[in-house]
Each structure stands twice: as structure tokens, then as C-alpha cells.
Amino acid sequence: MAPESKIDKSVILVVAGVIEKQGKYLLTQRHDHASQGGLWEFPGGKVEAGESETQALERELHEELAIETMTGEFLADSVFDYGDKVVHLKGYLTHWVSxxxxxxxxxxxxxxxxxxxxxxxxxxxxxxIVEVLLSLPLE
Known part of the structure; x- marks a missing residue:
């Protein structure tokens, strides 16, 4: 009996910033033509080789949104198979600096x-990540 064949998809490590400012949280909407187009997300991006998750998140938020941030505590992660790729998303509370x-x-x-x-x-x-955020006590 031959072993089952399966497509080996690499897992992409992605970090997301749950940015809080004056009691509100930042959501960003993906371009319509992009993967997951039109959907909203906590902003962030891929962790590159040699980067820590904190370095990657702060770099991505600067590149994507032109803001300086400081990464806070880890909130939650998820692994999701989008069909063409598997994303391991790690969400961090993130503080707006400037x-x-x-x-x-x-x-x-x-x-x-x-x-x-x-x-x-x-x-x-x-x-x-939203589930964990909503379960936290209000400050």
C-alpha cells in the first residue's frame, strides 16, 4: 500500500500588532487585490531570517504604516491554513510611540x-487574537 501523498506547505511565521491608543484599537484593511483582499486585520507581517518577533513587528509597522511602536506582551497565536499557505500568526499588544x-x-x-x-x-x-483581547479585563 502506497503512503498517502500530501502537499507539504511551508508555515509562514507572521506577527501582528494589537495597537492600542487612547482606548481604541487599530485595524487595517487589506487591498482588494491582495490575498485575503478586503478583510480587516491587526497590522504586521512576516518574520525574516535573523529577526526576533519583536524586531519584525516593529519593522513591519514602520514599513507599512510609518509609525514607531514598542512591542508589549504576547496575546495569542493561531495557525491557519489558507489553502495556498499556512500562516502561524502571533499577536502582541503593541504601544504607539510616534x-x-x-x-x-x-x-x-x-x-x-x-x-x-x-x-x-x-x-x-x-x-x-480577538478572543483573547476581549477576555482581558478593562483597565
Whole structure:
């Protein structure tokens, strides 16, 4: 009996910043033509070889949004198979340090109250992070 054949998809490590500013959280909307187009997400990106997750997150947020941030505590992670790739997403509470938002990689942004996040259609991998965020006590 021959072993089952399966497609070996590499896992892409991605970090996301749950950016809080004045009691609201930043969501970004992916370009319509991109993978997961039109969906909302916590911004971030791929961890490159030789980078720590913190370095990658702060670099990606600067490249994508032109802001300086400081990575805080780890919130949650998820592994999601999008069919063409598997994403291991790690979400971190992230603190805004400076800068004015410039959209380099997204078509829209929204600052939302914590209880409004689920009003947006998010990328599937982001939902476990939302669940943990919503379970945290309000400060």
C-alpha cells in the first residue's frame, strides 16, 4: 500500500500588532487585490531570517504604516491554513510611540473600541487574537 501523498506547505511565521491608543484599537484593511483582499486585520507581517518577533513587528509597522511602536506582551497565536499557505500568526499588544499613519500596504484603517472589533470581517487567523483581547479585563 502506497503512503498517502500530501502537499507539504511551508508555515509562514507572521506577527501582528494589537495597537492600542487612547482606548481604541487599530485595524487595517487589506487591498482588494491582495490575498485575503478586503478583510480587516491587526497590522504586521512576516518574520525574516535573523529577526526576533519583536524586531519584525516593529519593522513591519514602520514599513507599512510609518509609525514607531514598542512591542508589549504576547496575546495569542493561531495557525491557519489558507489553502495556498499556512500562516502561524502571533499577536502582541503593541504601544504607539510616534508617527502619523501613512498607508503603504493597506487600503483603509479604523480606530475602534474593543467591543466594536467583531463588527469588522477579519482575516480568519486574527480571530483567536480577538478572543483573547476581549477576555482581558478593562483597565
Amino acid at each position: 508617527g502619523e499613519l501613512v498607508l503603504h500596504s493597506h487600503q483603509d484603517v479604523a480606530w475602534v473600541e474593543r467591543d466594536e472589533i467583531n463588527d469588522f470581517t477579519l482575516c480568519p487567523a486574527d480571530y483567536p
